[in-house]
Amino acid sequence: MSTPQTGTPGSGARASARTGRHALAGVVAAALMFGGAQFVSAFLAPASSPLVAAGAWFIDITPAWLKDLAIGLFGTADKLALGVSIGIMALIGSAAIGIVSRRWLRAGLLMVALIGAALMAAVGTRAGTNTVDLLPTAAGTVLGLAALRWLTTRAARTGATHAGEVRTRPAADRRSFLRAAVLGAAGAVVLGAGSRVVEAVRGGVRQVREAIRLPAPTRPAAPLPSGVQAPVAGMPAYTTPNAQFYRIDTALVVPEVDPGSWRLRVHGMVEQEVELSYAELMESGLVEADVTLTCVSNAVGGDLAGNARWLGLPLRQVLERARPLPGADMVLSTSADGFSASTPLEVLRDGRNALLAVGMNGEPLPLEHGFPVRMVVPGLYGFVSATKWVVDLEVTRFADKQAYWTARGWDERAPIKLxxxxxxxxxxxxxxxxxxxxxxxxxxxxxxxxxxxxxxxxxxxxxxxxxxxxxxxxxxxxxxxxxxxxxxxxxxxxxxxxxxxxxxxxxxxxxxxxxxxxxxxxxxxxx
Missing domain, CATH: 2.60.40.650 (Immunoglobulin-like)
Structure with missing residues (x-):
């Protein structure tokens, strides 16, 4: 008596190969989706990129303990770690969609459409975006849908059966699918590289920064006294070079703010609203100050601290023009990318070197450190004082408003500890x-x-x-x-x-x- 056959020889291997081809179809389709979106976003604002929006959204929802853990583990490479993590999740997710599409193509296409809609919603929540900024995600989603349908159809033909028999041209079909997959992957690479070329050609803000010449300070900082550097080999420099200065912020991609269109609005509980342009700021009589900045996430003995010579306008002068009303006790500063910080009003008016800084160690602020304008406030951790790419100062009260990290459980005043x-x-x-x-x-x-x-x-x-x-x-x-x-x-x-x-x-x-x-x-x- 013979034993029933549960499958033909090699059927398991063929099934695994088909699953792998459909997973590859999903990955390539996702690469084309995001590559296409990235290419279109190069012509608009960086915030219009769905990858940037998704990463920024993830940072926004990250609980304080997880954010601190990430900084503790990765330091200033925390954004690279986030990007790698998002890439891995996207790889797994796109492969899963490809596998689902093997049997239920409509389900796979629906999943891509829903992801596109979610990404468009994420883009729409970013500061400074408008309806036009939704176009990159929309274009990428259409490209991803078309690619998934095209590649899934080709993958389905590979090794298809008729009346239980394997087709006679499986090798040709496999080659056809692989050519299609390679073509799609190459297209994604070209689109991604093309976006970098477009950004480099546009160049804009970086080129503007390089052309800026800082004015001489009306009150220069005193020369550093002899002996500020401890006589021990291997010690960090007393003045931290810009390239070595730590960077911790919530911006997944560095905002590129044109100083020609930059405006600082001072409003809220004031007698007179004030609007300041970059040109006006540069002509306002700037001062120099040596100030050490420290991140609140700096662990005991950590290196998330740096010292620089800053050039800027005292914030108290700006506030004097606005004339805060009685009862105000906080200034809510907001960045071009939507980050906000709560700074005690008295700290900005007590005579310390709290600045709207435009220069760092003798050159315009690096883009990564807030160009064209940032806040520098001695004595407070950066998350309540050192807003980069600052565009808005609202005079208000701690009882009425919360800033980005204080709303997530961090202290609202946060003086730097000895x-x-x-x-x-x-x-x-x-x-x-x-x-x-x-x-x-x-x-x-x-x-x-x-x-x-x-x-x-x-x-x-x-x-x-x-x-x-x-x-x-x-x-x-x-x-x-x-x-x-x-x-x-x-x-x-x-x-x-x-x-x-x-x-x-x-x-x-x-x-x-x-x-x-x-x-x-x-x-x-x-x-």
Whole structure:
């Protein structure tokens, strides 16, 4: 008695191959959809790109703890990590749609249409977009639908059966499908590359920036005193180069704001609304200031802090023109990409170097750091003060308005905490036997650093040598020479004191909701 056959030899392999071809059809169709949309968006605003809109939407809905985790894991590469994650999800999703389309083409086409509609909705929610900005997503969706139908039809012909028999030309059909898939993939690459060419030719804002010559400040910053750099090899520069300055913001793609059309609107609880152009700002009598900026997500000992010489107009002068009304206690600043920050009104009027900055270390602001205009406010973490690409200042009250991150559970005022770190040696460094030079940085903005102490291997605290102080609004470096270091594993810990004598707390706190705290330590090996 014979055993019934459940399938012909090789049927499983053929089924897997067919599934793979349909998955490939979905991936290529998605590539054409997004490539086409990206190409059309190159002629419009960056926010019109569905990829940018989807990424920005994801950032907007990210809870504070996840955002802080991402920055902790990836640092300034957080946006690259997000892009890779979105790419992987898109790859998996498009392959799944291709597989669904094998049996239910209409279902696959409907899924693509729904995704296109969702992306159009995401584009429509971005700041500064209009109906025209929906065209790239619409065009890409149409291209994706056509590509999915075309490739699915070709994939279906490959290995099709008649009365249970395999067609006699499966190899030819496979070659035909693969040629179609390669053609589609090549088209997606061409569209993607074409969008970069269009952006490069248009160039616009970057070329405008390169042509700008900053005016001389009416109040220059004092020359840096001799000795601001601690005499320890490997220490970061006292003034952070622009290319090395940390960048943490919510913009997936850097906004390109034309200074010729830039306007700053000051309104809300004011006697007189004010509108300021870039040309007026540049002619308003700018001042220089050395100010250290710190991200609230900076972990204990982290590198999300940088020091620069900024050029800008004091914000108090702008507010004096607007004349805030009694009862106002907050300025809600808004970026060209929709980000907002809540800054205490008194901080912008108390005489500190709170600026509408146009220059950074002697050149116009880099696009990544807020060109054409950003806010720089000493003493507050960046998420409540350092709005890049700023276009709007609303004088209001904390009781009436919330900013981007405060609405997500972060502190609404967020003064920068007294902090210090060990920069040299790096963690787990191996050093030659003999004298060990230790160096680091400390900051207490608006107050200044009066003393730094180092603890070695849990022993007594030893006083470090302070480098010269340039200004209380910028960090101060320190050094310590350990001349009796013995071979083996060691730990160095640091703590600082501000100019009032207050000691940096050793109590550990996470960045959420108002900044990390604790004493930084590094482990290293001698000999």
């Amino acid at each position: 902090a210090s770190r060990v920069d040299v040696p790096r963690g787990f460094a191996r050093l030659p036997a003999g004298t060990v030079d230790i160096g680091g940085t400390a900051w207490a903005q608006g107050i200044g650093i009066s003393r730094v102490e180092v603890q070695l291997d849990g022993g007594d605290w030893r006083e470090a040598v302070l480098a010269a102080e340039a200004t209380v609004d910028s960090w101060r470096q320190w050094s310590y020479r350990w001349e009796d270091a013995e071979p083996g594993d060691h730990t160095a810990r640091v703590r600082a004191y501000d100019a009032t004598g207050a000691q940096q707390t050793g109590e550990r706190a996470d960045p959420i909701p108002n900044g990390a705290s604790g004493w930084h330590e590094v482990r290293f090996t001698v000999g």
